[in-house]
Amino acid sequence: xxxxxxxxxxxxxxxxxxxxxxxxxxxxxxxxxxxxxxxxxxxxxxxxxxxxxxxxxxxxxxxxxxxxxxxxxxxxxxxxxxxxxxxxxxxxxxxxxxxxxxxxxxxxxxxxxxxxxxxxxxxxxxxxxxxxxxxxxxxxxxxxxxxxxxxxxxxxxxxxxxxxxxxxxxxxxxxxxxxxxxxxxxxxxxxxxxxxxxxxxxxxxxxxxxx
Amino acid sequence: xxxxxxxxxxxxxxxxxxxxxxxxxxxxxxxxxxxxxxxxxxxxxxxxxxxxxxxxxxxxxxxxxxxxxxxxxxxxxxxxxxxxxxxxxxxxxxxxxxxxxxxxxxxxxxxxxxxxxxxxxxxxxxxxxxxxxxxxxxxxxxxxxxxxxxxxxxxxxxxxxxxxxxxx
Numbered sequence: 001x002x003x004x005x006x007x008x009x010x011x012x013x014x015x016x017x018x019x020x021x022x023x024x025x026x027x028x029x030x031x032x033x034x035x036x037x038x039x040x041x042x043x044x045x046x047x048x049x050x051x052x053x054x055x056x057x058x059x060x061x062x063x064x065x066x067x068x069x070x071x072x073x074x075x076x077x078x079x080x081x082x083x084x085x086x087x088x089x090x091x092x093x094x095x096x097x098x099x100x101x102x103x104x105x106x107x108x109x110x111x112x113x114x115x116x117x118x119x120x121x122x123x124x125x126x127x128x129x130x131x132x133x134x135x136x137x138x139x140x141x142x143x144x145x146x147x148x149x150x151x152x153x154x155x156x157x158x159x160x161x162x163x164x165x166x167x168x169x170x171x172x173x174x175x176x177x178x179x180x181x182x183x184x185x186x187x188x189x190x191x192x193x194x195x196x197x198x199x200x201x202x203x204x205x206x207x208x209x210x211x
Numbered sequence: 212x213x214x215x216x217x218x219x220x221x222x223x224x225x226x227x228x229x230x231x232x233x234x235x236x237x238x239x240x241x242x243x244x245x246x247x248x249x250x251x252x253x254x255x256x257x258x259x260x261x262x263x264x265x266x267x268x269x270x271x272x273x274x275x276x277x278x279x280x281x282x283x284x285x286x287x288x289x290x291x292x293x294x295x296x297x298x299x300x301x302x303x304x305x306x307x308x309x310x311x312x313x314x315x316x317x318x319x320x321x322x323x324x325x326x327x328x329x330x331x332x333x334x335x336x337x338x339x340x341x342x343x344x345x346x347x348x349x350x351x352x353x354x355x356x357x358x359x360x361x362x363x364x365x366x367x368x369x370x371x372x373x374x375x376x377x378x379x
Contacts, residue, residue, distance in 0.1 A: 007253050008227040011260045017218035018264045084265050086278040151262035153282035211261065 021150060024080035024088050031076050031146075035139055035169050042135060046177045060111035064186075067104040068172050074100040075165035079143065082158035083150035097161060108191065112183045119181035128178065128189040132170035133197075140166035144208045152209045159205015164198040213268040227256055233273075234280055241284060243356060246332050255283045326376055327369075334369035337362055 022030075055061045074096040081087050081094040143162040152158040171194050180186065214222035231252060238248045258279050266275050327338045340346045340354065348366065352359040 003249060004231055004252060004256070007256055008224055008231065011227060011256060012220045012224040014260070015215060015218060015220050015223045018216050020216060020267065021265045023267065085262055085282065086270075086275040088267065089270055089274055151258075151265050151279070153278055211258075 021084070024084060024090070025077070027083070028076045028080040031080065031143070031165070032073065034142075035072070035076070035165070038139060039169055039173055042173050043176060046173070048176055049179045051179060052176065060107070060114050063107045064111055065172070065175060067100070067107045068168055068175065070100040071097065071104055072165065072168040072172065075161045075168060079147065079158055079161035079165055082154045082161060083147045083152050085151050085153045087154065094157075097164065108183070108187060112187070115183045118184065121182050121185050122180050125185075125189055128174060128185070129193040132167060132174055132190060132193065134170075135173055136163075136166040136170035136197075139169050144204070147209055148211075151211055152205075155205040155209035156202045157205070158209055159203070159207075160198050160201035163201030163204065164194070167194040167197050170194075212263075212266055212272050216263065216266070216268065227259070230259065230276055231256065233276075237277075237280060238284065241288075244332055244336070247287075251283060251287050254287070255280050258283055323373060323377065326373055330369050330372060334365050334372070337365050338369050341366065 021027075049055070078094050078097050081090055087094045140163055143166055144159075147158060147162060171190055174190060175186070212226055215226050234252055234255060235248065238251055239245075242248050242251065259276060262279060266272070324343070327335050327342075329335075330338065336355070337351055340351045341348065346354065348362045349359050351357075352362045355362070357365075
């Protein structure tokens with residue numbers, strides 16, 4: 001008991017004015033703002049796919065991009081909430097990525113069904129995964145750096161959401177840059193690796209966000 | 212908590228004292244030893260101090276505080292059980308000792324009391340109760356809220372450690 005009182009006295013002595021952490025919604029908006037700017041700069045350097053205007057008249061392509069943007073928003077929101085010990089008492093919102101992923105899978109499956117006759121596979125393969133990974137590394141590192149300043153009690157999920165957020169930037173970038181109509185290629189070399197990195201995020205969260 | 216975030220040391224002391232008062236029964240219900248409760252309580256208070264910037268004054272304090280307490284408790288239990296598994300002895304090896312009288316010993320307690328105090332908390336308590344206070348394994352089990360076989364196993368492990376130390 002004496003130890004506890006001593007500790008309390010010590011902690012109280014150490015207590016200075018603390019700047020409260022921003023609201024998770026604000027935090028998420030800041031993350032999305034920086035990520036959008038990063039995506040815009042990347043597209044400025046790489047250029048947009050030449051058939052972009054025509055692609056935006058294809059409903060499944062538009063649905064795919066919208067679903068990716070939903071993942072981008074939901075994972076950013078969830079990562080920011082999961083950075084707080086009590087998930088900012090907004091537990092339901094934190095699990096929004098589950099719904100957006102279900103929507104995404106549905107869109108991809110329907111787009112796959114609609115791809116008839118199937119578009120020819122491009123000659124390249126793993127280069128797409130490499131491209132997405134390279135582009136996503138910087139936002140991923142930055143996300144973990146920022147999230148370490150908070151106090152996550154769900155570090156596995158927080159790590160997963162952080163990586164999914166970073167890799168959704170890479171996935172959007174490649175979809176807007178690469179001239180490719182094969183949904184099979186996109187699933188195999190864009191989205192499956194993205195999900196695999198999300199799973200790696202579960203482990204990385206434990207390593208990076210433990211406090 | 213809002214006053215504490217503004218640097219009010221007195222308000223912060225009261226808050227931590229109140230937190231400690233709330234958490235003590237919460238931890239005592241989940242842990243068997245007072246020293247474990249104290250250790251973990253200290254750890255939780257430090258965690259609350261470290262994470263205080265993540266508290267938003269517009270939300271209730273208790274869910275935030277209990278979230279940290281549960282997180283630290285889970286961490287503690289995970290480490291505790293992992294450690295136990297690491298040091299677990301073969302069950303078949305244990306079985307032969309379970310029927311042995313564990314309170315009889317050729318060496319007097321006073322002779323080894325210094326070494327007993329260096330044992331992990333639970334083992335030291337069990338040996339102290341059995342050899343200094345003269346309780347039987349069954350009585351110790353009742354006193355500590357453990358199973359008799361668990362007391363015997365803990366005592367056996369303690370003897371093993373002591374034997375190793377005294378043999379040096």
